[in-house]
Amino acid sequence: MKLIRRLMAAATALAVTAFVAPTFAADDPGPAAYAQALKGKRVMLVPLAMGFDLAQGWAHYLKKEVDAWGGTFETRDPNWVVDAGAQAITDAISSDTRPDVLIIHAPDLNSYSKLMKKAQAAGTYVILVDNPANFPADAFVGSDWDRLGQLEAEAAIKGCGETSSKKIGLVQGDQANSSSLYQYAGIMKVLDKHPDFKVVAKPDSNWDATTSRNVTTTMLQQNPDICSIIDFWDGDATGASAAIRDAKLDGKVFLVTTGGGEKAADCDKLQDGTYGAVVMTDLARQSGDMNAIIKFLLQSGQPAGTSHTYIYTLEKATTKADLKPDSCWDLKALQAEAAAK
Amino acid sequence: MNATGWPKFRSLNQEGIVFAIAVVLFAAAAIGLPGFIDPNNLVAIVRSVSVLGILALGMAVVIIGRGIDLSAVAIMAMSVAWYLQLLNTGTSDGLAFAYVLAGVLAIGLLNGFLVAYADVPAIFVTLATGSFVFGYVRSQLITQDAVPVPQGHWVELLGGLRFLDIPVEVFVFAGLAFLFFLFLRYTKWGRYIYFAGDNPVAARNIGIPVRPMLVLRYVLSAFVALIAGLLTAASLHSINTRVVNSTLLYDIVLVAVIGGIGLSGGRGGVRNVLVGAALIGILLNAMTIIDIPLLYQNLIKAAILLGAIIVDGIINPRDEQTAQQGDI
Numbered sequence: 318m319k320l321i322r323r324l325m326a327a328a329t330a331l332a333v334t335a336f337v338a339p340t341f342a343a344d345d346p347g348p349a350a351y352a353q354a355l356k357g358k359r360v361m362l363v364p365l366a367m368g369f370d371l372a373q374g375w376a377h378y379l380k381k382e383v384d385a386w387g388g389t390f391e392t393r394d395p396n397w398v399v400d401a402g403a404q405a406i407t408d409a410i411s412s413d414t415r416p417d418v419l420i421i422h423a424p425d426l427n428s429y430s431k432l433m434k435k436a437q438a439a440g441t442y443v444i445l446v447d448n449p450a451n452f453p454a455d456a457f458v459g460s461d462w463d464r465l466g467q468l469e470a471e472a473a474i475k476g477c478g479e480t481s482s483k484k485i486g487l488v489q490g491d492q493a494n495s496s497s498l499y500q501y502a503g504i505m506k507v508l509d510k511h512p513d514f515k516v517v518a519k520p521d522s523n524w525d526a527t528t529s530r531n532v533t534t535t536m537l538q539q540n541p542d543i544c545s546i547i548d549f550w551d552g553d554a555t556g557a558s559a560a561i562r563d564a565k566l567d568g569k570v571f572l573v574t575t576g577g578g579e580k581a582a583d584c585d586k587l588q589d590g591t592y593g594a595v596v597m598t599d600l601a602r603q604s605g606d607m608n609a610i611i612k613f614l615l616q617s618g619q620p621a622g623t624s625h626t627y628i629y630t631l632e633k634a635t636t637k638a639d640l641k642p643d644s645c646w647d648l649k650a651l652q653a654e655a656a657a658k
Numbered sequence: 659m660n661a662t663g664w665p666k667f668r669s670l671n672q673e674g675i676v677f678a679i680a681v682v683l684f685a686a687a688a689i690g691l692p693g694f695i696d697p698n699n700l701v702a703i704v705r706s707v708s709v710l711g712i713l714a715l716g717m718a719v720v721i722i723g724r725g726i727d728l729s730a731v732a733i734m735a736m737s738v739a740w741y742l743q744l745l746n747t748g749t750s751d752g753l754a755f756a757y758v759l760a761g762v763l764a765i766g767l768l769n770g771f772l773v774a775y776a777d778v779p780a781i782f783v784t785l786a787t788g789s790f791v792f793g794y795v796r797s798q799l800i801t802q803d804a805v806p807v808p809q810g811h812w813v814e815l816l817g818g819l820r821f822l823d824i825p826v827e828v829f830v831f832a833g834l835a836f837l838f839f840l841f842l843r844y845t846k847w848g849r850y851i852y853f854a855g856d857n858p859v860a861a862r863n864i865g866i867p868v869r870p871m872l873v874l875r876y877v878l879s880a881f882v883a884l885i886a887g888l889l890t891a892a893s894l895h896s897i898n899t900r901v902v903n904s905t906l907l908y909d910i911v912l913v914a915v916i917g918g919i920g921l922s923g924g925r926g927g928v929r930n931v932l933v934g935a936a937l938i939g940i941l942l943n944a945m946t947i948i949d950i951p952l953l954y955q956n957l958i959k960a961a962i963l964l965g966a967i968i969v970d971g972i973i974n975p976r977d978e979q980t981a982q983q984g985d986i
Contacts, residue, residue: 368796368899368900396796396903397900492951519949523952525901525904526896531706531942531946532946534705535943539692552900555804555895559893559894562818563893652801
């Protein structure tokens with residue numbers, strides 16, 4: 318009997334350990350804490366406009382993640398109007414469904430500073446994306462525009478070559494947007510180190526393709542031996558490229574620009590030789606950075622406005638020579654994916 | 659203006675003043691700026707104001723008839739954006755163009771009908787239809803701000819067209835300017851526009867079909883906007899609807915008004931548009947060559963406009979009759 322009892326006790330002990338072991342594994346506190354911190358939280362994206370590649374790309378990747386952890390993702394479309402953006406942010410802060418995280422694409426250094434402060438005071442984390450502003454947001458995710466300008470200038474110098482005229486033309490955006498100002502500063506830093514290279518003209522396009530075309534036409538007219546032009550955005554560089562085409566200088570002027578790395582906007586145009594080099598934002602990674610910081614902030618327990626993190630996206634100048642099938646992301650494919658759902 | 663259509667030399671009007679400023683600027687730039695007088699640069703100047711000038715022609719006809727069309731830029735950008743979107747999604751060219759043409763004419767008709775028959779002020783009607791066209795097309799019909807021209811499409815080929823190394827826009831602008839000149843000066847309906855603009859009630863009393871003509875003008879303006887949009891897309895190989903938010907609309911009114919087409923209607927013609935466009939073209943080109951930042955460019959542009967208006971106000975003071983005409 319004793320033996321049987323012992324055996325049974327041993328069997329029971331074994332059975333208990335056998336049953337308990339998997340329960341230990343399921344006791345990882347992570348998922349529960351994660352779900353509790355994130356579930357039902359609201360994330361809102363207020364870009365400059367919803368109608369261009371970067372914003373549509375961000376929205377796609379953010380929505381995918383936010384939906385997955387059971388949150389609500391919304392966007393607002395100010396359609397390039399600063400006032401409309403301010404209105405959208407004001408409404409969001411004062412509404413019953415105040416977002417827990419507000420992602421803002423600032424139009425300039427100062428416009429939204431007060432509103433962002435208000436948002437933080439109300440308990441909303443503020444993340445700045447792409448364009449820096451004079452405001453200590455909870456996080457900034459985007460390009461280091463100074464560095465980006467340096468990369469553009471280096472690409473232009475390389476595109477020109479040592480035996481060229483060493484004349485470079487700039488088509489700036491405007492004199493208010495931080496991306497334009499810092500980009501210019503970065504370009505000049507590199508050119509200061511290469512005193513033989515000269516900027517022969519630096520007109521503004523006001524981000525408009527027709528204006529970019531007109532100023533580039535004049536620039537090429539005055540300096541037909543320009544070896545490279547840096548246009549500050551692929552959204553208006555189509556104008557600069559039209560001017561180069563019209564002046565029959567294709568292949569002679571190395572056009573450098575920057576953009577969101579969308580296939581039709583950037584890679585296709587590198588492929589056909591319209592652009593010589595594009596400093597592209599790795600959109601999937603940039604969106605991934607945003608997703609990570611959102612998840613971190615919502616779990617951190619810290620009040621909004623207490624920490625200030627800068628997460629700069631890794632940038633690099635891509636040329637036709639180093640184009641790969643995955644160098645760009647495809648907006649059409651993302652839209653098809655969204656439509657299929 | 660006298661019967662022969664040329665300015666009287668003893669009383670300089672705004673057109674004369676602006677023309678004089680343009681000539682002075684041109685001479686100064688030709689002497690002071692290297693490369694300005696180069697034939698290629700002169701072609702570039704005309705080209706840079708071609709689309710603006712074409713839109714200003716449509717606007718001029720509407721303004722002479724004592725109206726204003728604030729929907730022109732929206733129609734220009736959105737019609738072409740919709741056209742290209744249809745092409746990119748596989749609609750046949752003929753059908754796509756038919757849709758867009760119908761859409762453009764419908765908006766022109768709507769503008770004209772609301773102004774002529776519903777008696778709503780033109781400034782409100784066209785402001786509203788412009789917003790409507792932008793909002794509807796942007797939200798319902800296209801997916802992106804910028805819509806590319808399909809590879810090898812005739813719009814792309816149009817942009818590469820050159821005669822004697824002069825871009826096609828210049829010829830279209832010149833051709834349209836000539837057609838508008840013939841229409842305004844030599845056709846009965848063209849002349850009627852001046853009567854209707856000068857005094858709509860009297861024009862109606864003497865039996866001029868004031869209302870149908872009003873509708874026609876807005877349709878004309880919408881159609882001209884479509885042409886301007888196609889030329890823009892032809893040159894850039896894409897159209898960006900962001901242009902609706904730009905200052906282009908004000909520039910169009912500026913070209914017409916600075917050339918001497920009074921907003922009170924009944925005055926001016928194609929020559930005024932050409933003078934206005936010439937001044938803006940020379941000014942922008944010279945400022946770009948000197949490399950003046952955009953902020954100062956706007957300031958200088960505005961200062962010259964203001965100067966022209968003030969000088970006009972001093973030389974041609976307003977009297978009771980012109981003040982009664984109902985300015986905007």
